[in-house]
Amino acid sequence: MTFRAKLFFVFTLALLLSVGVIVAGVTINVRNSFEQLNTGHMDALVAQFQQEIDRRKAEVVTRVRGVAEDNGTVTMAMNLARPGSDVSIYVNDASNVGKAHQLDFLDFLSDDGSIISSKEWPARFGYKLAWVTESQDWPTAGAFLARVDTQDGPQIGFLSVMPIRVGDKNLYVVGGEQLYTKFLSQLVLPQGMRALLYLNLDQSFQAINLIDVNGPVVQGDPFTATINEELAHPSNRTFTIPYTPEAGAPEVFHALPLQGRNNQLFGVLLVGNSQRDLVAMERRIALLGAAVALGGLFLGLLLSWWAAARVTRPVRKLAAGAQRVSQGDLGSRVEVRGPSEMVQLAQSFNRMTDQLNEQRERLVQAERVAAWRELARRLAHELKNPLFPLQTTVQNMQRAKDLDAQQFEEVFRESTGILLSEIDNLKKIISRFSDFARMPQPELAAVNVNDLARGTAKLFESQFSAVGRPPITSELHLNPELPLIEADSTLLKRALENLVLNAMDAMPGGGVLMLRTAPQDGGVHLEVSDTGTGLTPEECDRLFTPYYTTKHHGTGLGLAIVQSVVSDHGGRISVESEAGVGTSFHIFLPMKPPPRPADHAPSNGEGA
Amino acid sequence: MLSRRLAISSAALAIVALAGQPALPARRPGYGGTLRVEIGASVTSIDPTAPSSSPDEAAEKRQIDSLIYENGGSGGSNDSVAGSGPFRISEWEPGKQLTLVANNDYSGGRPFVDAIEIDMGRSVRDRLTDLAVGQTDFSEIPAEDARQAAGSGVRISAAQPDELIAIVLFPGHSATADANLRQALACSVNRAAIVDFILQKEGQPAGGLLPQWSSGTAFLFPTAADPAHAKELRLQIAGSPLIRLGYDSGDALEESIADRISVDAREAGISVMPAPLQTGASASKSDARLIRVSMNSPHPGVALGGLLGALNPLTGLTTGPPVDASSAEQIYTVQRSALDGFWVVPLVWVPRVYGLSGRVRDWQTPATGETWPLANVWLDTGSSGAAKQN
């Protein structure tokens, strides 16, 4: 990650954190305020609803009492008190009387609790409502919630029981009003609030029993868990229902259990307060926060760009300069404007590169001098060898002049032979030096490196198993999918032969010579490995220096020639070696050598 | 004398009223007047051979035909001539009103009344109201309304109960396949409650296919509900079968009985769902249905044959009538065989009940199979028959 990016990230993070904290704080405060307000509203409404329930109960008591005091009912009671009275003539009375007194439920029961007439279930005459006869305090009991079995199924309602006593017999009037949508529709609710009623008609929550003013609630499932909890443990509780399409927003509900006699739970009144306003407020706050955050982001971007520019530009310049230096351009300089620290740093860098440049020149000169010295030494050494026999031979010929003709002839012949042989050696030595100095430019053509390797191995095959020397085994691991490269096959062959020769020289006791090829990075990787004596790290460092050799013979130009050939093809060569184990030369050749610049300077040691 | 008199309860009065006797001293019949009759069905054809659209229309058409045709039009060619009976047609508005005038040449003697006006398509409520206020002289009323009508001052005449209301369970339905369930249903029904409350004591519980007054052996078929046994049988039934019990949606009595059966069955743990059916519609979607079948004769052998003829196609049974129609034991055995398996569950016997105005005299309640004896009644208008001095 760049410094600018880090700077941008830090600025942005700081800004976002600040905005987030402020938005969260405001939101929480607003929510708390709303909740306090709603709690106050809710408490007032609950009290109002409780009053409404009490009022309804009182109304039911009044209506049932009206039925009980009705002349027809009193007459019925008197008639039924007579022995042998016939209850069947009253079987249809409850329906008409109930309608007249606006009661949803009305039953006339005889002294033993048998139904004489029932409005809500006319066919149930004769069956007993045992609970009615179990209590004696009905006149003072008022109205209560109860479950009523009707022809259409169980219902919940407010019931009141009025006994009419004639002689020693009672006629019970049980009447009531259904608790359903009508009850809800008569509740006065502020805007944004709604009332639901859950009728406890089943053992667990059934969505169809949850009603509002229009009947069963469309989306009742969100209430499942809370209602079940309420059924298990009735209490006043508050809970929140997430967003529903009906409400259009989350709602906070207050549950009011509706219990009958003996604390049986018959229903739950749910008063819900829509969180629409709160949600809207929170949304506005969030939008504002988001807008601020976006603005902050943009500002942060600008700031970070500006700050980074002021800080990172000099650093980049310094980095670019260092890059150039690493690539060999020791003459690169960095001009920086900005903080004084950066200017000082740039000046230090410039001084450092100047020093490096000077040191490099001195080193080059020194190496050049060393190379000249080495070349001179090597040349002197190489030339000295053939020159000594030349001198000796000429001296012998001088001495032989004093010999007879036949002896002189013999000496003359032998000496001239030696002279010619040594002159050949000199010519070879000079020729090698000349060749090294006059390394030709590669003539590029499509070359199959595998073929080269096979050709080279075959060339030296006879030498690998020459008589009088320990055998050398050649292993070829040539990748058949090796691509063709553009190269000079002659030069490459020469380089390869030099490497093979070196490898043979490194295995005086025999061993294994391995040639491996493989595609690499679009080019070709060629490996020549031996199991010879190996090289030390110091020897590896100087291996490619011209005229450097570990052998007791040779010009020391072989690896330099190899390096030159590889370099001319745009490749790289490296060596791995371990003393006593072996040495591996790794050559990478690209598919196509890079174009040579017109003023391309020769590599170190070449042509020197 | 007055100190000896005891208060007569209204029930006793009703019993007196339901005795079928006019509360008037016997007098000599007088001729004249127009008898106003109201019927519930809209009779559109008085041709004895023409089919009717409903059983109610067929029944009342038969009554009308008995007034117009000799022998009700069921005899020979002479009998099918309109006006061969005690009355002739004066005005005829099919489905609405029919006016008959006395046939002076009738072989059985001229009827006492000059004319009969028959208003058709009158609802039960209208007929009861008209009887109570004296707007009509004669109408057949539902048995379950007789008591209330008598309480309103209507003069009531009830015949022997000869119409059977029963549950018929259809074979081939999974809900009715279990014999234990059918028996449990039969045991759960409280017939006495149906008679007392729904029929207002106008009727009798039915255990067999013939009423006691006809066969004399109806007491051998138990009618009392046995809810305990019903529950025991229910426990032997796997699952929770639901019996859809069809009933005529236009018949208030069937609806009330179906509702009550549902309640009784529920107490025994059996689910019965009353299902209203359009009048005349088939009950293919029901597992059972209520039926009303009338006896075609007071004689038990003949009546049983007719009842089986109506029941067998519904139940798929092939119980035949007794070989000897006069053998009480065979009649009993055939009933046992028909009721074995509980595909038919008799419920109640319902009488035909007639409402009469105060001026109708010499009304004789027709026996089973007989038609309305309107040719024999006369109207007491206050000037005919009764003499101030003797």
Place this chain on the structure above:
Amino acid sequence: MRSSCRPNSLLRYFLSVLFLCVLASFSVLSQTGPPVKTGEPFEPSSGAPAEWQKALRDLTSKIAKTVLPASRVAVLVNNISSLEPEDVAAIESILRTQIESAGVHLGTGNTADLTVQVTLSEGVEGYVAVAQVKSNGNEQVTIVTLPFMARNASQTRGVLLDAKLVWQQSAQMLDFALPAAPGFSQNVLAVLEPKQLVFYSRDLTPQWQVMRALQSEPSVATRDWRGHIDLSQSGSSGDARWPGSECKGDFLRPASVTCTSSDHRDDAWISGDSRAPFLPVSGGDTVSTALQCRSHPIALATGGGDSTQPDFIQAYELRTTGSDAPAPSGSPINFDGPVLAIWPGSASGAARAVVRNLQTGNYEAYVVTATCN
């Protein structure tokens, strides 16, 4: 005009003795049953027609086949038909005898191995005898029909009543009488009102015409006017009494009737016949009619309502044996108002009744006659 052949006290005494003898004979007869012979086929008795004998034999043979070889059998007979108790008893006796004849030993409920429940029922085609034998959870049912017989048919119809309207008026009527004497047609009508006794005649015209009205101021104030014309001694001579007044003479000759004030109290004018048995079933007044049907004296009784309710007169057969209650016989005659007074008539089976018609408000005088059917 007085009749020359009027019944005297001796005749009345003779008639009473004759009535008591008939009653006594009836009592004796009803306490005995038909003789039962053992070991021989039962011969028809006067208690069971021959047709029944055959059916009962069929029944008993089937019962015997069913119950044998049970060692001891209890036979319980229950009657839910309209058979008279004596017929039921006769049938039960026949059954027991024939079952024993078939080799079955009869026992009581505690000692019996099996119980045969015989129910006597009734349908349209006759009486039905149903025998139920339950053993090992199974039930065998045997049924025979006992056809309706003529005498039984007549028994079920009972006494025929007829009410003939004689007179009606708007003024209150306490009693009336049609004085009768052999050889004289009933052309005089005496009507007793609270303040006068009025005589009507139709000798000269078809309609009743006033002959004479005897006024009488009551010496006592009463809210409950009652009165009685008693011509039982001779049929035409007697007296008419009402609170504070009494008129005596030959009612066929109204001119001979004279009225005086008297001190008769109200409770002396209770309607009905003090000699007639009290019939709690009716709740009203009762008169005896001197008529007997099937050896049962016939009494007439009114209903138990008050003066605002329609009333009826029902004939009852009086049975004096054991706990048999008087049984209503035949259909009652219904009236449009209360029967304010009912008195024995002059003829056998006759009574006279004063009815207040609630519809018209008139007081109506009826002669009610009862005949055996």
